[in-house]
Amino acid sequence: MRRLAVVLSLLLMSLVLAVPASAGPSTTGFHWNDITAGDGVQLKSNVIEPATPGTHPGVVLVASWALNDFQYLAQAKQLAEAGYVVLSYTARGFWLSGGTIDVAGPRDVADASSAVDWLIAHTSVDPHRIGIVGMSYGGGISLLAAAHDPRLRAVGSLSGWSDMGASMTGGDTRRPQAAWFLQTAARLVGRPSPQMNQILDDYWADRDAEGRDRWARERSARYSVDALNRSNPAVLIAHSFGDSIFPANQMLDFYTALRTPKRLELAPGDHATVEISGLAGIPNHVWTSVRRWLDQYLAGIDTGIGDEPGVVLRPHNSSAAEYYPDWSHVTGHDDRLRLGAPHGLIATGDLGPQPQGTWTRRIQAGTDTIAGGGVALLTNGLEQLTGIPPIVSLPAVSRRHAGVWLSGAAPAGGWRVRGVPRLHAPLASTHPAGTVIAYLYDVNALGIGKLFSHAPVTWHGSPATVDLPLQVTAYDLPSGHRLALVVDTKDPLYLDANAKDATITFSSDAWLDVPIA
The missing domain is CATH 3.40.50.1820 (Alpha/Beta hydrolase fold, catalytic domain)
Structure with missing residues (x-):
């Protein structure tokens, strides 16, 4: 060499x-x-x-x-x-x-x-x-x-x-x-x-x-x-x-x-x-x-x-x-959006300001979904050149292997997201170690989401609660678009600690803090 x-x-x-x-x-x-x-x-x-x-x-x-x-x-x-x-x-x-x-x-x-x-x-x-x-x-x-x-x-x-x-x-x-x-x-x-x-x-x-x-x-x-x-x-x-x-x-x-x-x-x-x-x-x-x-x-x-x-x-x-x-001074305030029970034919939870009641949601760990952070150096570099971030069809994200929550439509003027979004989520796992990756998407009327922040977290021992800061961002979510949170367990960007047969259960009292300018 x-x-x-x-x-x-x-x-x-x-x-x-x-x-x-x-x-x-x-x-x-x-x-x-x-x-x-x-x-x-x-x-x-x-x-x-x-x-x-x-x-x-x-x-x-x-x-x-x-x-x-x-x-x-x-x-x-x-x-x-x-x-x-x-x-x-x-x-x-x-x-x-x-x-x-x-x-x-x-x-x-x-x-x-x-x-x-x-x-x-x-x-x-x-x-x-x-x-x-x-x-x-x-x-x-x-x-x-x-x-x-x-x-x-x-x-x-x-x-x-x-x-x-x-x-x-x-x-x-x-x-x-x-x-x-x-x-x-x-x-x-x-x-x-x-x-x-x-x-x-x-x-x-x-x-x-x-x-x-x-x-x-x-x-x-x-x-x-x-x-x-x-x-x-x-x-x-x-x-x-x-x-x-x-x-x-x-x-x-x-x-x-x-x-x-x-x-x-x-x-x-x-x-x-x-x-x-x-x-x-x-x-x-x-x-x-x-x-x-x-x-x-x-x-x-x-x-x-x-x-x-x-x-x-x-x-x-x-x-x-x-x-x-x-x-x-970057973040004016945090909007706390609470996670609700997944419902509907394509199980999707609500993401909103009001308490969402008592619920649980179980996913199978160890299998990737189409939600992802892309390829190191390449994906975000291309976004810089083209303006096109990683894109996902939200209805196509496997509900067996991921939890999905969707907000209401952004008001006139949209949401100016500035700062570090944070996820607070009580978890239970059938395996003593595990990993989850959280993704935030800007979703249009067709269900197509543009990724603008994500982050992984790994635990060793039975987790009680995950408090996860996502990547800092400055993103304008347009009026009428929705904010989606996807949480899965595998991404090629990261080495996860999940066992193939493990399940992870989310529960109520979970929320997402969105920093708004």
Whole structure:
């Protein structure tokens, strides 16, 4: 695999060098360098500087998982032409950088500081005006690095994470498609460490959860938020509602806990799909915000972004941006819709504000239905491009293997759903472990539903009640449409704990809290 990584890296370099290396008369052009990490590992990097005299603000760009320092060439060129010294580096264990993959562990955090050291020692950077930006893996490392290195005064975390544990097993449910993608990419162009291999072996075998939690905690910026607040860098977080690698909910509490200059942007899409066009130099709103953020907090240019409201939402199927002063102002109130007894030829329960009486509903576990969250990276990414989310025919959802509840028609003006929907459901199971997945659909008059939020939850031991936060969303449900809740037990996105012959029984005193702006 290392030989393949070398060949691919050389091919990429040849493509870059096929274009004149100079980035223009205002910059030095790109130079390729080795950074020596604290433990002697060599990290591959490139740097580009303004050609003008004097010191300049600087930016460290951390490559994404399985990508290398060529990833940011277009953005680095634009930043250098705007007066920044820009250093991009390939994380250890990937491509031609040395060492093994540390998965954002202490060595990766130290490597970011080594990049800052190199920048100060070898370029015209102003050591008091340095920031760090990264997508995905680079976004997570950027947050961790800023918590440990007070020289980093601005952060751009794009599709990163704050809680590695929640990313791996949110709702106590493992995510096989995401894990397989990351593992396969690492083996193709990287060198997994023995520790990484052991963690993944335990993950697939569902063993040593405590050991995995300790490993994940060390790699989670949520546990370093006090350090971030003390060093007080300006933190920009951009994320997608449908991120299937690092689900977005983890960023909400993290953002709220920050006491630094901060901004949170959420938009439709999947992992890194919103900002990816910026890697080709194509303007998009995420990289525009990054540039304005760096200009404001590093270059000393008043872009106005520091005075804008701190939360920006772009609703599904809309190009409009909504601004809120903080996360607590996103949801005006919760509409509590109570689940009622399924009835009719195609058993469907009512979902409404009034008490629904006493009832039970039993489903057979372990069989998938046509309700589903789609395919990791692909489904929500396509929604971003086409505006078409996963679609289901509600009457065709198996009532033997799923519970289905349907609200009344939305009033004039519809429902502006903003925030985190939450399901409260008393459950009983014939098996001591199990999983349910809840889906929210916007259903039209023909019974066709568009998915706009979902989440899984797994229990071990007899469950009494499930309290399940679904994915954060910003969705306008049109007037006359209905809200549907579907709960089943299997989805290819998740590894469930259901036994094939188990049954799960829902009962009264269950409700769905819908956040309304």
